[in-house]
Amino acid sequence: MLTLGTPLFLLGLLSAAIPLLIHLSRSRRTRKMPFSTTRFFTEQFLRSYRMSRLKELLLLACRMALCAGLALALAAPVWHAHGKGLWGEPSRAVVLVLDDSASMALEVEGRTLFSRAQQAAHAILDSLRPSDSAALVLAGRRANGCEVPFAEATPQLADVRQLLDGLQPAMLSADLSEAIARAHELLRRHTASSREIYVLSDLQASGISGEAHPPPAADAGVPVFFVRIRPAPLTGLAVTALQYGASRPMAGVPFAVRAHVRNLSTASLPCTVRLVVAGRVVAERRLPPIAAGRWAVATLHHTFTATGWHEGYVEVADEAFEPDNRRWLAFQVLDRVAVLAVNGAPSQVPRLDELFFLRAALGVAKEQAAWPHEGAPDRAASATAAANGESGQPAPSAGIVLRTFRADELGSAELGPYRAVILANVESLPEAAVARLERFVDAGGGLLVFLGDAVNASAYNQTLAAQDRLHGGLLPARLLGIEGRSAAVAAEGGAADSQPIARLARLDAEHPALAGLEQGAAGNAWAANIRSLWTVDPGNSRVLMAADTGSPLLCEKPYGRGRVLLCALPCDRDWSDFPLRPVWVPWLYRLLAYLAQEPLAARGFYLTGAQVEIAASATASSQRWVVRTPDGRVRPTAPAAEGPPRSLFAETEQVGVYRAYPVGAETVGERFAVNLESYESDRRYLDEELAGDDASAASRRITDGLARLLGVQSEVYYVERPEAAVEAALAARRGIRLWDAILAVALLAALADAWLANRISRRHYAQPREISLQPGGRVMSPPPPRVASEQVRQP
């Protein structure tokens, strides 16, 4: 919109009529004039006259524009692309998007970036008038979205200031996209004539989420100011990731932890990595100097001597940025895992027994508790374990202990000692067995179901996948039929030479039980030939593996506090050569380890701001869970509104180990580690990446790029220094001063007027002069033709 500094000067626009009036008066003052002869007025002259009339009109327009332009420039017009009144100072509504992510805790010259952002925010608030309003949005990535302390922009600026003073950076990552979208929502219905959003952030590249949060089209007029709060170039090391050598640590078995350490400085740095468990350094490794910008992996080993929950962290000695020096971990160390297997097709011939390959795999697993590619534990770890009085070798009793039952025995079996149950090609289960299994899994046990040629699909669907049963039935999917060969042929067996009908095509590498298997380090899972399989309908269950035909091969279903895995293949080689592949051993071992652990232990770790789901048993649904945070406070959980019964905990803004337990039973609880998003240590910044190498149009590229990346449809301003935030705000309120441009136009009009008038005068109007006569009255030669004279004038 347009504002005028001195509107009275608009009256000067009337001066534009002066040239018009003069023109009209001249045009109407036509008088009749007798003249001696018109023989010298030829048609050529008349054409020239008409052309001169056109040019005169152009000249008139120039003069009117000149008068109007001068009057308009004196009125001091200012263009505001966002809402402003024409005659007065607009009311303002400002939303301050404050980046309270961990990277803002970086301390430079004795002050954190966050305090600089607070100072800039205060300056912006100080520029508001009492009638203006303001709001805050905290851009940390939280489970429930960015924090919005005020439901709408409030005129109580003192409250905003007070809240601002009390804020501290959280150990969260940033989500600028969502924060800006929330800011737009706050301003959408606000009636202020000027609505502005200020983003106070270090503009880390990780601050942009993959999802776009485009503001509604109606908010296109809200300008967004990106105020860069930039640290000086940093030095330091950061632990950016942890990997575990096995899906679960076993008592007495060396457990490998691989720490990814990154050098963020511009010079190579030496690095010492420590593993701290229960407040004691249990492993330490000194790495050769890490080159600038590169990363290294330090493998640390520790042997847990006691079962139960253990917590600790991996840290590097670095003073640059404390939050990224440490990554927390929490393990549930198991001793012997007892697994019950129900053999649906036993055989006297060992190799034809349904459990032959399963037994073989678990036997191998006993001897290779660690990852096959990890190699032997290092000497330091062994020495540390010896110093702790622990054995560096696997305990003979460690690993999985398998006990085999028949199907008819399952109904009367006591499942309490077992952590997981395997159904291997079981035709069907009696009702009692199904009920017992349901209670077992609901209480936290694991169930792994291998299908096969003996399976009775209708019985499975009626007893294990019936919707009227607890949690909608145990099975993650309903059985549809056998694909590739008939059941009769399958019963005969011996068709191993038939052509494969499918191969493994998809594997969920995000799942903690399958992470890393897709890389082939533990054997190539993709080479398995599948000659037959059960087609199933997974419904809403999670599909962990699938064939290239689209048929699910492995599905998972949470069931109370436990989980159920359904494999569409048998665990022998009748339908596929998967059990013959090297990947079979780690695959089976990881599945059983995954099923055997507590639900939270099975999950690796959480990021700050994430929502933690605590599984609840259907039989104990009234049990209320609480969480003790790393700072010792006990916080309640919230029951999930829909889906299977579970408790939700979203207050994960601290890094460290949290303890979740039923009220009054802290000793039986679970633990989970929450770590900072590793991207917070990333020193890539949006503005630097968008600016490119050419500094000439860097600002323009940055604003365009920010608008594009963040889905901002309105004006975008980039403020390079936080000290200039107020100035930018003032400039935005002032808008674009138009009078400079108008004066330039008026000057151009004046120049054009002079040039045009001169041209018309020279081409069409001659000054009154007498024809030159020589002495004695003789006539001089007429002047040269006009064209010739113009040619002479041209350079």
Next chain:
Amino acid sequence: MPQAPEYRYLDPAALVRLKNLSLAARLVVEGLFAGHHRSPHRGFSIEFAEHRQYTPGIDPRHIDWRVLGRRDKLYVKQYEEETSLRCYLLVDTSASMGYRCSAPLTKLEYACFLAASLAYLMALQHDAVGLITYDAAVRQRIPARQGPDHLRAVLRRLEAVTPSGTTSTSATFHELAERLARRALVIVLSDLFDEPQPLLSALKHFRHKKHEVLVFQTLDPAELTFPFDDVTRIEDLETGREITSDPRAFRQAYLEALGAFLAEVQQGCRQAQIDHQIVRTSEPVGDFLGRYLARRQRLRV
């Protein structure tokens, strides 16, 4: 001698300036009366011209006895005969001659003043003067005669002319050139707004008939400068043609066209040994005529 104040076109101030001047023809003209102008007919008069051998039939009174005594041969004396000037004033009375802008007189009035002054001067010199007014054709014709009565008749006729009609100068001049049987001084008083080539052809026709021709092209100063600024509907006095225009847009082209026209007329007159003068109506008649006659007298000396 006529009394000047009686006549409208006799400016006493102009006459005072012309009193001691005489109009001298550059070429010898034939006159009926002995006067200040030499006659091509050599005879017996006052001023000795040459000797010629005596032949029978010549009056013996003209034998030069001194030559006979010295050389014993008969020669007779011959004398140059002075004759009076026959002059015709051709006054253009077309409508264009009625134009006047800022000058005190219209072109026709100015031409009449000029003609009257010249007629008076002729009368002083005992020359015969005649008057012819014309536009598209000859309107009035007074034969060339001497005497005060004749001068009065000329002046009365000049007072009676009014501008009207179109111009056809060339046709009229051709007609007059054929009618003027005896050699005379022809003085043209006109703006000459006609096609230049036929006009020059007509003037040359006079020269062909052995007349001496003086052309006083009478123009208003506004015609020479075109000083108009306002948008104007210009009306042609002769044809009635109207052009609505901004004169400033015409000025350059008009002046160029007029200059070319005047240059062509002047060059043609020079080639035909016709004395061509542009006369501005803003200049007093006496000033112009005095300056002009003085220059002619210098040429004669």
